[in-house]
Amino acid sequence: xxxxxxxxxxxxxxxNIRTAFLEASCIQxxxxxxxxxxxxxxxxxxxxxxxxxxxxxxxxxxxxxxEIFEFDEELIKLYKDEDCVFIFLTxxxxxxxxxxxxxxxxxxxxxxxxxxxxxxxxxxxxxxxEENKDYADYAKKNNMWQVDVSKNKLQVLKDTLEKIKDVCTxxx
Numbered sequence: 001x002x003x004x005x006x007x008x009x010x011x012x013x014x015x016n017i018r019t020a021f022l023e024a025s026c027i028q029x030x031x032x033x034x035x036x037x038x039x040x041x042x043x044x045x046x047x048x049x050x051x052x053x054x055x056x057x058x059x060x061x062x063x064x065x066x067e068i069f070e071f072d073e074e075l076i077k078l079y080k081d082e083d084c085v086f087i088f089l090t091x092x093x094x095x096x097x098x099x100x101x102x103x104x105x106x107x108x109x110x111x112x113x114x115x116x117x118x119x120x121x122x123x124x125x126x127x128x129x130e131e132n133k134d135y136a137d138y139a140k141k142n143n144m145w146q147v148d149v150s151k152n153k154l155q156v157l158k159d160t161l162e163k164i165k166d167v168c169t170x171x172x
Contacts, residue, residue, distance in 0.1 A: 001157055001158075001161050002065050002161060002164055003065060005161055005165075006161075006164070006165060008061075008062060008063055009062065009063045009064065009065050010055065010059065010062045010063075010064050010065070011064070011065045011066075011067075012048055012051060012052050012055070012064055012065070012066045012067070013048070013066075013067040015067070017044055017047050017048045017051060021044065021047065042070070042072055042075075045070060045072055045075050046075065048066060049066075049075055049078055049079065052064055052066050052079075052082075053082070056082070066079070066084075071131065071134070071135055071138070073138075085145070085164075085167060086139075086144045086145060087145045087146075087147060087160065087164075088135050088136065088138075088139040088144060088145065088146040088147070089147050089149050089160075090132040090133075090135050090136045090139075090146060090147070090148050090149070090150075091128070091129060091132045091148070091149060091150045092129070092132045092133045092135070092136040092148050092150065093148050093150035093151065094129060094132075094150035094151075095129070096122065096125045096126045096129050098150075099125045099128065099129055100118075100121060100122050100125045103121065103125065104121075136148065147160050
């Protein structure tokens with residue numbers, strides 16, 4: 001929404017980095033080289049940060065939206081050094097069963113969640129909700145921007161977008 005509504009932003013996602021890295025890894029495996037653990041999220045987040053930093057150097061006229069998949073306090077410190085605005089989008093007010101039902105209800109055919117057995121997906125949901133409560137607490141303790149998207153997600157995101165526009169127009 002940020003990129004579409006405001007413009008002038010580039011989007012960096014851990015999932016995009018992961019997909020590109022997986023493709024490169026497959027090519028390397030075919031050539032008999034490196035074997036990479038694609039579930040090492042701390043490495044993928046660091047790779048996303050390095051991509052962000054180098055992209056910012058070469059495209060200094062762009063702003064970036066970076067999605068960090070798994071919280072890493074050391075990584076947050078690196079981004080803080082880059083004078084970034086952080087928004088923690090959390091589901092901290094959602095119950096595990098609600099989250100699970102939402103995933104099953106809104107999953108697209110190619111979503112990874114569609115192939116997960118119910119017991120495992122419920123376990124992921126439980127962990128995810130607990131982690132989101134920790135993220136919300138961390139944001140609050142460190143005076144960072146936290147938005148709970150547990151309920152009325154679209155309206156909350158629209159309101160957040162308006163606030164982003166206000167925050168990000170100071171440079172013009």
